[in-house]
Amino acid sequence: xxxxxxxxxxxxxxxxxxxxxxxxxxxxxxxxxxxxxxxxxxxxxxxxxxxxxxxxxxxxxxxxxxxxxxxxxxxxxxxxxxxxxxxxxxxxxxxxxxxxxxxxxxxxxxxxxxxxxxxxxxxxxxxxxxxxxxxxxxxxxxxxxxxxxxxxxxxxxxxxxxxxxxxxxxxxxxxxxxxxxxxxxxxxxxxxxxxxxxxxxxxxxxxxxxxxxxxxxxxxxxxxxxxxxxxxxxxxxxxxxxxxxxxxxxxxxxxxxxxxxxxxxxxxxxxxxxxxxxxxxxxxxxxxxxxxxxxxxxxxxxxxxxxxxxxxxxxxxxxxxxxxxxxxxxxxxxxxxxxxxxxxxxxxxxxxxxxxxxxxxxxxxxxxxxxxxxxxxxxxxxxxxxxxxxxxxxxxxxxxxxxxxxxx
Amino acid sequence: xxxxxxxxxxxxxxxxxxxxxxxxxxxxxxxxxxxxxxxxxxxxxxxxxxxxxxxxxxxxxxxxxxxxxxxxxxxxxxxxxxxxxxxxxxxxxxxxxxxxxxxxxxxxxxxxxxxxxxxxxx
Numbered sequence: 388x389x390x391x392x393x394x395x396x397x398x399x400x401x402x403x404x405x406x407x408x409x410x411x412x413x414x415x416x417x418x419x420x421x422x423x424x425x426x427x428x429x430x431x432x433x434x435x436x437x438x439x440x441x442x443x444x445x446x447x448x449x450x451x452x453x454x455x456x457x458x459x460x461x462x463x464x465x466x467x468x469x470x471x472x473x474x475x476x477x478x479x480x481x482x483x484x485x486x487x488x489x490x491x492x493x494x495x496x497x498x499x500x501x502x503x504x505x506x507x508x509x510x511x512x513x514x515x516x517x518x519x520x521x522x523x524x525x526x527x528x529x530x531x532x533x534x535x536x537x538x539x540x541x542x543x544x545x546x547x548x549x550x551x552x553x554x555x556x557x558x559x560x561x562x563x564x565x566x567x568x569x570x571x572x573x574x575x576x577x578x579x580x581x582x583x584x585x586x587x588x589x590x591x592x593x594x595x596x597x598x599x600x601x602x603x604x605x606x607x608x609x610x611x612x613x614x615x616x617x618x619x620x621x622x623x624x625x626x627x628x629x630x631x632x633x634x635x636x637x638x639x640x641x642x643x644x645x646x647x648x649x650x651x652x653x654x655x656x657x658x659x660x661x662x663x664x665x666x667x668x669x670x671x672x673x674x675x676x677x678x679x680x681x682x683x684x685x686x687x688x689x690x691x692x693x694x695x696x697x698x699x700x701x702x703x704x705x706x707x708x709x710x711x712x713x714x715x716x717x718x719x720x721x722x723x724x725x726x727x728x729x730x731x732x733x734x735x736x737x738x739x740x741x742x743x744x745x746x747x748x749x750x751x752x753x754x755x756x757x758x759x760x761x762x763x764x765x766x767x768x769x770x771x772x773x774x775x776x777x778x779x780x781x782x783x784x785x786x787x788x789x790x791x792x793x794x795x
Numbered sequence: 796x797x798x799x800x801x802x803x804x805x806x807x808x809x810x811x812x813x814x815x816x817x818x819x820x821x822x823x824x825x826x827x828x829x830x831x832x833x834x835x836x837x838x839x840x841x842x843x844x845x846x847x848x849x850x851x852x853x854x855x856x857x858x859x860x861x862x863x864x865x866x867x868x869x870x871x872x873x874x875x876x877x878x879x880x881x882x883x884x885x886x887x888x889x890x891x892x893x894x895x896x897x898x899x900x901x902x903x904x905x906x907x908x909x910x911x912x913x914x915x916x917x
Contacts, residue, residue: 456854457876517886520878 396563397643397795399573400480400629401736402472404580405723406443406622410475415740419768421749423722425605425620432502432509432584440588441598441605443622443724458534461521463503468580468625469494469531470538476627477539481641482573487542489636491571494531495558496579496728497549505584531579543571547579549728551782552693554578555626556731556790560650562630572635578732580625588621596660596695596783597621610752611692611718612699612763619693622724626732628739644739646793649678655785662698666787667705671777674789675709680775682710685791687747687771689738689778692718693725698781703758715771717764721751731780731788738792742773833888836914841888842907848883849903852876863904881906888914 403410406424407417416422424443427434434440448467450459451474459467473492477483482490504526511518524530532545544565550557555578562574583591591597598618602608609620630647631637651673655666675682688711690702706712719737726733741747747769756763776792846861853872859865867877881894892913900906 457871460852460854461875461879514886516891517882520882521875524875 394567395633396567396647397631397633398628398645398647398739399631399641399643400476400482401644401739402475402477402479402627403624403733403736404445404448404468404472405624405726405733406445407723409445409449409471411479411736411740414736415744418719418722418737418740418748419744419746421722421751421768423606423609423751424622425609425724427605428621430502432506433588435585435589438585438589439600440585440592441602441608441620443620445623455538458538461525462534463500463525463530463582465499465503465580465582465625466525466531466534469577470534472625472627473535473539473575473577476575476629479641480573480629482539482629485573485637487540489543489572490541491543491562491565491574492532492535492541492545492577493558493561493565493574494528494535494545494547494577494579495550495554495556495732496581497528497547497554499528499531499579499581499728500526501587502582502584505586528579541575550786550788551784552691552725552727553731553780553782553786553788554728555726555733556735556778556780556788557652557786559628559630559732559735559790560652560788562628563647563650566630566632566635572631572637574630576628576630576732578624578626578726578729580623580729581727582623583621583727592618594660598694607752609694609721609724610754611694611721611750612703612756612758613753614755614757616694616699617696619695619720619725622720622726624723624726624729624733626726626729626736628732628735643795645742645795647790648793649674649676649680649791651677651789653787655787657785659785660783662701662781663785664701664704664708666785667702667779667781668708670787670789671705671709671711671779674777674791678791678793680791683713684775685711685714685777687738687741687773687776688714688716689719689734689776690716691730691779691781692720694720699757702779702781703761706761707758711777712761714777715747715762715764715769717747718750718753719748721753722748731778734780735778735790735792738773738776738778742776742792742794745770745772747771747773830889834914836888838907838911841910841914842903844887845880845884845903845906848880848887851883852880861903863902863907865903866901867903884910890914890917892917
């Protein structure tokens with residue numbers, strides 16, 4: 388991958404829907420205040436008899452009037468969150484006047500509607516003959532592409548791609564590549580709301596990835612980089628960023644959030660969930676090289692930081708090996724929870740909002756950091772002007788992504 | 796509560812209920828009652844069920860005054876909406892027939908007639 392100086396890549400719009408707030412203002416406010424929303428999950432299909440999976444759920448979606456009621460009727464929770472979140476980003480970037488054929492959409496995430504499907508299977512188990520026709524369309528993740536392209540009139544391209552918990556950042560990288568190659572002038576990247584059922588929760592827990600029940604108070608269970616962490620805690624979210632070239636033909640009438648001077652994807656050549664310090668070092672170095680940044684240039688890291696026992700240790704290993712211990716680091720997942728497919732996009736948005744406010748959000752439950760020498764933001768927010776940020780995402784199957792974000 | 800206590804059943808229905816009085820679970824009796832009422836439906840009842848489901852699927856139709864010659868496609872129901880409306884209607888009628896059996900209906904009136912015929916035949 389090589390970035391040319393002429394084709395500077397910008398983020399010109401964002402949208403966010405999460406358990407801690409819908410819309411960028413509510414989200415930023417909750418993030419800075421460290422206002423989490425963890426509890427024992429209540430959404431139908433999230434628990435089986437006897438389970439107490441902790442997580443953060445969106446209390447109620449607010450639907451903009453402009454969204455088609457007909458589309459919303461058959462849209463899954465993931466589909467509704469996609470339309471709502473894209474609406475915010477669409478307005479934010481002012482895309483109404485862009486040629487629809489010059490707009491693309493990349494949705495990060497695969498198998499994102501599992502809870503919804505589990506509920507439908509249970510509901511129709513004894514009356515399958517009367518299964519609604521819309522199931523034939525809505526069971527596919529790509530239904531989100533259909534929903535969003537119809538609602539917003541997108542005519543360039545729209546597809547989904549999967550990279551486990553790196554899907555959200557992978558979508559951004561694909562969007563960058565699409566505008567850089569001139570396929571479209573504007574490309575929207577979405578990290579889709581991954582709607583887990585109790586099956587996925589149990590599977591992820593059995594794998595040792597999702598946190599245990601040992602904390603009776605769910606708010607204490609989510610503790611990335613803390614000595615007493617024991618896995619990630621799920622948090623519903625969906626994020627959208629709008630990517631454009633600085634020399635895009637359309638007249639920019641919005642202030643860009645940031646430049647994206649470098650990015651990288653590496654694979655560990657390992658199907659399993661255990662990460663690799665070597666693979667993460669490679670992805671960081673490639674992104675820095677493309678940005679023409681030195682380690683000292685980075686003043687903030689938004690890490691993957693899921694709270695996984697081995698994942699957090701491996702990430703710190705890579706950060707130290709890349710000589711980035713000086714940079715401020717906090718854990719957005721400690722407040723939002725882990726959005727899985729959405730995480731990579733949502734955390735880029737968290738980075739942009741911190742950049743905009745010149746304030747770094749706290750990290751909840753970071754009582755005893757696993758590596759004291761890192762420059763942690765702990766219980767309190769810290770006033771800091773971010774100039775050059777590095778955001779990281781990792782996923783099962785050995786995928787690592789890195790994205791450099793520069794103040795505009 | 797026995798099925799014979801339920802309101803709205805004529806003499807034929809009362810007679811039909813007799814075999815169910817021997818201690819069958821209430822839910823079974825209720826289903827039988829439901830099926831019996833469905834068999835007694837006339838075309839207006841079926842027309843109303845179709846229009847109720849049409850409004851459920853296309854909320855914009857809630858203020859529309861439905862006529863027999865209304866075409867669902869012209870009322871804003873796309874192909875998926877139309878299939879949903881028909882399947883929801885079939886479920887309300889407890890009618891297990893292939894969708895093809897009603898495919899030739901050109902409007903809500905014809906759909907009503909076809910469903911009525913199917914109901915009588917089943």
